[in-house]
Amino acid sequence: MRVLELFSGLGGWRCALRDRGRVAAAYDVSEAANATYALNHGDFPRARELAAVPLHELAACGADTWLMSPPCQPFCRMGNHQGLEDRRSRAFRHLMDLFSQAPPDHLVLENVGGFLGSDAHALLSRHIKAHGMHQVDIQACPSHFGLPNQRPRVFIVASRKPLKVLSQPDLPPRPLADFLDAVEDEGLYLRAEAHTRHYQGLDLVEPGDHRSACFIGGYGRRFVGSGSFLKTEHGVRRFSPSEVARLLGLPEGFRFPGTLSLEARYRLLGNGLSIPVAAWALDHLRPRQAADG
Numbered sequence: 001m002r003v004l005e006l007f008s009g010l011g012g013w014r015c016a017l018r019d020r021g022r023v024a025a026a027y028d029v030s031e032a033a034n035a036t037y038a039l040n041h042g043d044f045p046r047a048r049e050l051a052a053v054p055l056h057e058l059a060a061c062g063a064d065t066w067l068m069s070p071p072c073q074p075f076c077r078m079g080n081h082q083g084l085e086d087r088r089s090r091a092f093r094h095l096m097d098l099f100s101q102a103p104p105d106h107l108v109l110e111n112v113g114g115f116l117g118s119d120a121h122a123l124l125s126r127h128i129k130a131h132g133m134h135q136v137d138i139q140a141c142p143s144h145f146g147l148p149n150q151r152p153r154v155f156i157v158a159s160r161k162p163l164k165v166l167s168q169p170d171l172p173p174r175p176l177a178d179f180l181d182a183v184e185d186e187g188l189y190l191r192a193e194a195h196t197r198h199y200q201g202l203d204l205v206e207p208g209d210h211r212s213a214c215f216i217g218g219y220g221r222r223f224v225g226s227g228s229f230l231k232t233e234h235g236v237r238r239f240s241p242s243e244v245a246r247l248l249g250l251p252e253g254f255r256f257p258g259t260l261s262l263e264a265r266y267r268l269l270g271n272g273l274s275i276p277v278a279a280w281a282l283d284h285l286r287p288r289q290a291a292d293g
Ligand SMILES: C[S@@+](CC[C@H](N)C(=O)[O-])C[C@H]1O[C@@H](n2cnc3c(N)ncnc32)[C@H](O)[C@@H]1O
Pocket: 007, 008, 009, 010, 011, 012, 013, 027, 028, 029, 030, 033, 048, 049, 050, 051, 068, 069, 070, 071, 072, 091, 268, 271, 272, 273
C-alpha cells in the first residue's frame, strides 16, 4: 500500500501500518500535531487545509490507499450531531468530491459510532457504490485487544477487491499496572480543592483494574466524562500522557516536543487512534490468506 494519511494527527495510522505499506504523504493543519508527527516518524506532514487541497496535488503523491480520521465532533455523542452541515466536515465533503472524481484502490475511514447512519456515512457509501467498490463497516474496541481501555470506534473499509469481515480478537484486558510509568509525576495528583469538588463525578480506577474510560481531548482540563483517574495510596491523579499513549498502543518511547503543554499532549492523544484496533481494520485489505493466517 502507498498511503495518503489524511487528518494525520500524531500519526496513528502510520503506526498501525507497520509493514503493510508506507506513507506517501500525510496532511494535517495542526502545528502541534505536525511537530509531534515529525519527531516520531521523521517526516513533516503537509500543513494544508484539506478543504482546499486540489486533486492534482493528491494525485501527484501516487497513493493507492487513503487512510483518514476526519474530525469526529459532528458525529459525537456530546457533539451537535450536525454531520455534513458542521463546518468541521468541510474538508471531508471536499475529499468526497475528489474521491468521486478519482477514487483510490482502497480507503479506510475511522470515526466514532455516531458516524454510522449519518449523512456523511451515506455520502461515502454512495460514492463507494457508484465506483463499484466493495465496502464493510466494522466496529471494535481496544478492550477486546488486550488493552484496558474503552474506545469503541467504527471503520468504513472500502476496496476494489472483495472484502470479508474478520473476527475480532477476544484477548482479556491486562491490568492497568502494566501501563503505568515507572516513576510517577507527582504534579499529576489533584489538589485538595479539585479533589473535593469533583470526587463524586470522577471515573476512578486502581492499578489492579482491567479497565479505563475513553480519554478525550479535554482530559487535561476537564474532570468528569473525560477519561479515568487513577487512585493510588498517595491520592487521585491523572494518567500521564505516556500512560495514555501506552493505553492507545502507541510504541514505547513515543515522544512529544518539549515545548508542547500538558493540555496539548492530552488533546493530541484524545484525538488519536487505538493502534491494534486500527491495524486489525487494515488487515481487512490484506490478501485473504495473509489476514487469515
Ligand atoms: C480525529 S484527529 C485525527 C487523529 C489521527 N488519526 C491520529 O492518529 O492522531 C483529526 C485531525 O484532523 C486535523 N484537521 C481537522 N480539520 C482539518 C482540515 N480542515 N485540514 C487539515 N487537517 C484537519 C486536526 O488537526 C486533527 O489532528
